[in-house]
Amino acid sequence: EAGVTQSPTHLIKTRGQQATLRCSPISGHTSVYWYQQALGLGLQFLLWYDEGEERNRGNFPPRFSGRQFPNYSSELNVNALELEDSALYLCASSAGRTSVQETQYFGPGTRLLVL
Amino acid sequence: AQKITQTQPGMFVQEKEAVTLDCTYDTSDPSYGLFWYKQPSSGEMIFLIYQGSYDQQNATEGRYSLNFQKARKSANLVISASQLGDSAMYFCAMREKGYGNNRLAFGKGNQVVVIP
Numbered sequence: 001e002a003g004v005t006q007s008p009t010h011l012i013k014t015r016g017q018q019a020t021l022r023c024s025p026i027s028g029h030t031s032v033y034w035y036q037q038a039l040g041l042g043l044q045f046l047l048w049y050d051e052g053e054e055r056n057r058g059n060f061p062p063r064f065s066g067r068q069f070p071n072y073s074s075e076l077n078v079n080a081l082e083l084e085d086s087a088l089y090l091c092a093s094s095a096g097r098t099s100v101q102e103t104q105y106f107g108p109g110t111r112l113l114v115l
Numbered sequence: 116a117q118k119i120t121q122t123q124p125g126m127f128v129q130e131k132e133a134v135t136l137d138c139t140y141d142t143s144d145p146s147y148g149l150f151w152y153k154q155p156s157s158g159e160m161i162f163l164i165y166q167g168s169y170d171q172q173n174a175t176e177g178r179y180s181l182n183f184q185k186a187r188k189s190a191n192l193v194i195s196a197s198q199l200g201d202s203a204m205y206f207c208a209m210r211e212k213g214y215g216n217n218r219l220a221f222g223k224g225n226q227v228v229v230i231p
């Protein structure tokens with residue numbers, strides 16, 4: 001069974017540009033989560049999508065946005081890139097049940113570098 | 116307030132020995148789940164083990180076991196018979212109950228290096 005996939009693996013942008021990151025969940029999973037792992041800051045929750053809707057977002061500015069498609073894949077868009085947006089962006093998926101034991105499975109991540 | 120605390124410095128472990136990684140958490144929710152993930156240098160987060168707040172027994176998964184002490188709010192990961200491939204960052208995470216709260220809160224991680 002294929003795991004969570006993300007593309008691209010690496011992305012280099014300049015300040016002010018826009019970045020688009022993509023994620024495909026495990027087959028059968030309806031929930032997709034985005035996390036940011038910046039150097040020294042640990043993993044920070046960004047967004048949660050389930051059944052095509054944004055269900056929850058972390059403490060990030062509105063220039064971080066995304067969407068979930070009918071096939072449950074997801075895009076994360078980061079507008080007006082800033083240097084501090086340089087990070088590893090991890091996508092995870094789960095079966096979508098709101099249970100504390102619901103395990104999130106992660107993809108390999110996209111490394112975004114903003115110059 | 117920080118929900119998950121992992122404060123151990125980087126650790127060197129001899130191959131085939133056991134290692135314990137500390138994790139303490141903070142929550143007022145009686146229902147929560149605790150997770151451990153492994154992150155090798157490649158970056159992918161690999162799920163290792165889960166412990167529910169109402170579970171009566173400590174979770175085990177192969178060479179991984181969780182020493183869950185609810186009253187102390189600690190959930191330490193024990194890796195037995197360390198292997199070179201265990202060299203990685205290890206993250207403790209928590210999920211609290213509540214609709215709209217599927218997010219995982221992560222600690223800052225423990226670095227483990229296994230030496231032959």
